[in-house]
Amino acid sequence: MEWKRTREPADAWHMTDDLHVEQGKGDPFAAAIRATRMSMIITDPRRQDNPIVFANDAFLRLTGYERHEIIGKNCRFLQGPKSDKAAIAQIRDAIAGENDLSVDILNYRKDGSTFWNALYISPVSNGKGELQFFFASQLDVSDRKRSEHRITADKDRFEKAVKERTAELEAALEAQTTLLHEVDHRVKNNLQMISSLILMQSRTINDENLKRSLGTMLERIEALSTVHRRLYQSKDVSKFDVSDFARDLVSDLLTASGRSEISPTLDLEPIVIPAEKATPVALMVNELVTNALKHAFKEGPDGTRSGRLGIKMSQPDGHLNIEVSDDGVGMADANADASFGMRLIKSLARQLRADIEWRDAGPGTRVVISMPNGPQHKGDPS
Numbered sequence: 001m002e003w004k005r006t007r008e009p010a011d012a013w014h015m016t017d018d019l020h021v022e023q024g025k026g027d028p029f030a031a032a033i034r035a036t037r038m039s040m041i042i043t044d045p046r047r048q049d050n051p052i053v054f055a056n057d058a059f060l061r062l063t064g065y066e067r068h069e070i071i072g073k074n075c076r077f078l079q080g081p082k083s084d085k086a087a088i089a090q091i092r093d094a095i096a097g098e099n100d101l102s103v104d105i106l107n108y109r110k111d112g113s114t115f116w117n118a119l120y121i122s123p124v125s126n127g128k129g130e131l132q133f134f135f136a137s138q139l140d141v142s143d144r145k146r147s148e149h150r151i152t153a154d155k156d157r158f159e160k161a162v163k164e165r166t167a168e169l170e171a172a173l174e175a176q177t178t179l180l181h182e183v184d185h186r187v188k189n190n191l192q193m194i195s196s197l198i199l200m201q202s203r204t205i206n207d208e209n210l211k212r213s214l215g216t217m218l219e220r221i222e223a224l225s226t227v228h229r230r231l232y233q234s235k236d237v238s239k240f241d242v243s244d245f246a247r248d249l250v251s252d253l254l255t256a257s258g259r260s261e262i263s264p265t266l267d268l269e270p271i272v273i274p275a276e277k278a279t280p281v282a283l284m285v286n287e288l289v290t291n292a293l294k295h296a297f298k299e300g301p302d303g304t305r306s307g308r309l310g311i312k313m314s315q316p317d318g319h320l321n322i323e324v325s326d327d328g329v330g331m332a333d334a335n336a337d338a339s340f341g342m343r344l345i346k347s348l349a350r351q352l353r354a355d356i357e358w359r360d361a362g363p364g365t366r367v368v369i370s371m372p373n374g375p376q377h378k379g380d381p382s
Contacts, residue, residue, distance in 0.1 A: 039063075039138040041075060042124075045131055049074045050095060053133070062140060064110035075136070078117070080108035091121065098123045098131055104141065116145040191225040216290070216341075219256070223249060223286035227278050240278035242320070243268040243313050246285055250311060253286075257293050267312040271320060273373055280348040281322075281371075285311075287341050288324040288367050296328030296364065307364075320373040325366040 033040050033054075039062040042054035051072045060067060063078065070077070079088060087105040094101035100122050107117040118139040124132050195218055202214040226248055231240060250264050273281060289311070297307040312323040349356045354371030 041136050043134045078107040115140045116142045187228045195221050227282045239272040240275045242273050261306040263308050265310040269314050284348050287345050292326045296326040319370045322369040327364040
């Protein structure tokens with residue numbers, strides 16, 4: 001039947017009777033809709049602008065309207081300036097597509113106050129599949145939304161505080177890194193100054209044995225200078241790339257010795273060690289390479305000392321393995337513990353908790369050092 005706007009039903013009971021469907025006054029479902037504390041309305045999409053044709057008392061209590069003020073009107077009167085346009089579009093699309101919808105939207109009461117409405121819309125069709133009504137329930141979830149907003153605000157404040165603290169720590173770390181780089185730079189410069197002084201002093205000495213001792217000490221100082229140069233160039237001051245150092249060291253020692261006829265073979269995995277271990281490891285490698293260059297190879301008829309020098313670094317099982325080998329004369333004196341270089345290597349090995357072994361390579365000598373080293377993490381050169 002055609003709805004007459006002049007008619008104002010006395011209560012929700014008569015309104016369900018006026019829907020003219022199979023379920024009516026005696027239907028327990030209709031009775032439940034009338035009596036429930038859940039706000040509910042029914043709209044008729046067969047009429048122009050899909051007006052409200054039923055509203056229970058809970059809806060009136062929620063919105064503050066009288067029944068005669070809303071019957072025959074589209075329920076968009078609940079929307080206001082701050083209602084989310086995306087949610088409104090969802091409602092419009094669900095109505096047009098005859099689809100179910102569940103959405104939270106900010107609605108307005110008659111007095112202008114707002115509430116968050118957990119809106120559920122469902123189409124109702126007859127046995128032929130023809131759309132008859134839209135059923136909509138409303139639930140005031142303002143408390144939940146306020147809690148969500150508080151949580152979001154707290155989360156934003158926490159993230160801002162974390163971001164600010166992270167920035168402070170990054171700035172402090174950058175300052176510390178800059179300071180450590182400056183320290184390494186100054187140490188390198190000081191070591192180079194010491195090297196220059198030793199070199200100048202050695203030129204005034206006639207004793208060849210003393211000159212050789214000063215020359216050996218100069219090589220050790222240069223090795224330490226190379227360590228601090230690499231630390232100064234490194235982005236991570238807590239780690240030291242021992243493989244890159246070995247490449248630099250061999251190149252520097254070969255250049256300084258003038259032994260271009262010696263062929264270096266480098267098999268170096270990218271391995272990092274803690275920066276505090278850089279100096280003793282560097283001194284050990286320097287001592288072994290220098291010793292091989294000076295003593296391993298016989299002088300040929302043309303005055304040159306040709307041969308092969310090999311350095312291998314690997315970490316197969318959590319231990320850094322360093323091998324320095326040559327194809328020279330071999331160890332003439334297996335009890336050469338009296339030399340300063342040998343004592344220095346053994347002292348440094350104890351400091352690093354490293355095992356060191358001299359082996360006959362037939363021909364030549366192979367020295368193997370094995371020391372504990374942590375796993376190579378993602379982001380390390382390895």
